Amino acid sequence: MTRARLLLLGATGVVASCIGLQDLGDRRALDGGTEAGASSGSSGSSGSSGSSGSSGASGSSGSSGVIPETVRIPAGSFAYKFRYRSGGSDLAPARLTHDFYVDTHEVTVKQFRAWVEAGKPEPCANGTCSLEPGGPYQETMRWYALDSRYVAEDGYRTCTGVTTQVGATYTKGNDDLPVNCVNYPQAVAACYFRGMRLLTDVEWLYIASGRGQDRKYVWGDTPEPDCAHALFGLGGDFRQGQNGCGFPKPVLATPGDVSRDGVYDMAGSLVEWVWSSAPFGSFGTQPLPDDYPGTERDASLSASKKLVRGAGYWGYTEQVQATWSEVEFVNSTDSTVGFRCAKTIL
Numbered sequence: 001m002t003r004a005r006l007l008l009l010g011a012t013g014v015v016a017s018c019i020g021l022q023d024l025g026d027r028r029a030l031d032g033g034t035e036a037g038a039s040s041g042s043s044g045s046s047g048s049s050g051s052s053g054s055s056g057a058s059g060s061s062g063s064s065g066v067i068p069e070t071v072r073i074p075a076g077s078f079a080y081k082f083r084y085r086s087g088g089s090d091l092a093p094a095r096l097t098h099d100f101y102v103d104t105h106e107v108t109v110k111q112f113r114a115w116v117e118a119g120k121p122e123p124c125a126n127g128t129c130s131l132e133p134g135g136p137y138q139e140t141m142r143w144y145a146l147d148s149r150y151v152a153e154d155g156y157r158t159c160t161g162v163t164t165q166v167g168a169t170y171t172k173g174n175d176d177l178p179v180n181c182v183n184y185p186q187a188v189a190a191c192y193f194r195g196m197r198l199l200t201d202v203e204w205l206y207i208a209s210g211r212g213q214d215r216k217y218v219w220g221d222t223p224e225p226d227c228a229h230a231l232f233g234l235g236g237d238f239r240q241g242q243n244g245c246g247f248p249k250p251v252l253a254t255p256g257d258v259s260r261d262g263v264y265d266m267a268g269s270l271v272e273w274v275w276s277s278a279p280f281g282s283f284g285t286q287p288l289p290d291d292y293p294g295t296e297r298d299a300s301l302s303a304s305k306k307l308v309r310g311a312g313y314w315g316y317t318e319q320v321q322a323t324w325s326e327v328e329f330v331n332s333t334d335s336t337v338g339f340r341c342a343k344t345i346l
Contacts, residue, residue, distance in 0.1 A: 070343070077094065101345065107341060122143065151185050211260065
C-alpha cells in the first residue's frame with residue numbers, strides 16, 4: 001500500500017510527495033543537500049533513483065560543507081535498544097552531542113565504482129590513522145595497517161559470502177542499484193574517499209527509531225511490513241523470508257521505507273555495515289557515554305565481527321523492526337550486505 005505523505009524539504013519550502021520524488025532533483029541542484037530536523041515531522045526527502053552519484057570529496061570528514069544526497073540529523077537523546085537477533089532488548093539512555101550528515105540512501109554502484117576506479121585508496125598507507133580527526137570519534141574510529149589485507153579483494157564482483165543467490169549488483173549494469181558484497185574495510189575506505197565514515201550503531205538506531213519516538217519500524221508503528229514499506233523477504237520467519245519483494249531494485253524504489261528525516265531503505269534492501277563491533281554481554285539500563293561508538297575495536301581483524309543493521313531483502317517480518325541487528329565477519333562479501341556513509345558536522 002502507499003500513503004501520500006508530504007515532506008517539508010528544508011528552508012527553501014519546496015514540498016514534494018513521498019511518492020512523487022522527482023522534485024528533489026531540482027532542489028539538490030539549488031543547494032547540494034537537505035537539512036533534517038527543522039521540525040518534528042519528516043524533512044529532507046530524497047530524490048529519484050536516477051540522480052545518485054558520489055559527492056566526489058576525499059580525505060577526512062572534518063569540514064562542515066553540505067554533501068549531496070545527504071540529510072542533516074540533529075543531536076539529541078533517545079532510548080538505545082540493543083537487540084541481537086530475537087533476544088531481548090536492553091534499554092539504555094543515549095545522547096549524541098553532534099549533528100551529522102547521513103546518506104539518504106545506501107551507497108550505489110556508481111558511488112562505489114568511483115572509489116574502485118580511483119585505485120581503491122586507503123585512509124592511510126601502511127600505518128594507523130584517525131578516520132575523524134577533530135571529531136567525537138577521533139580516538140575510536142581508527143584505520144589499522146591490518147585493514148589493508150581485505151581492501152584489494154574483489155568480492156563485490158563475485159559475491160563469495162553465504163547468501164549469494166542474487167549475485168553482485170556491481171556487475172548488473174545499473175549504476176543506481178545499491179552496491180552489495182562489500183567487505184567492512186572496503187566500506188570504511190569507500191566512505192573515507194568521499195570525506196565520510198560509517199554510522200555508529202547508536203547513530204543508526206537514533207535515525208531508524210525516529211530520534212526519540214521509539215518507532216517499531218522505520219516508518220512508524222503501523223502499518224505492518226509489506227513490499228510498499230520494505231524490500232524484504234516477506235515471510236513470517238526465516239524459513240519463508242527469501243527475497244519476497246524482488247531485490248535488486250534501485251535505491252529509493254520503496255518510498256514507504258523512509259525515516260522521519262527522509263532517510264530511505266533502512267528496513268529493507270540490504271543490511272548495512274555500521275562502525276560498531278558486536279558487544280559482549282548486556283548494556284543494562286545505565287546511560288551510555290555520550291557519542292558512544294560501540295565496543296572497543298580489536299586492532300587485529302583476524303576474527304573480528306561487526307554489527308549490521310536492517311532486515312535486508314532476505315529478512316523476515318520480525319527482522320524489519322528497527323531494533324534488530326546481526327553480526328558479520330569483517331571480510332564477509334555476502335550479497336545481503338551493503339552500507340551508507342555519514343559525516344560529523346564540526
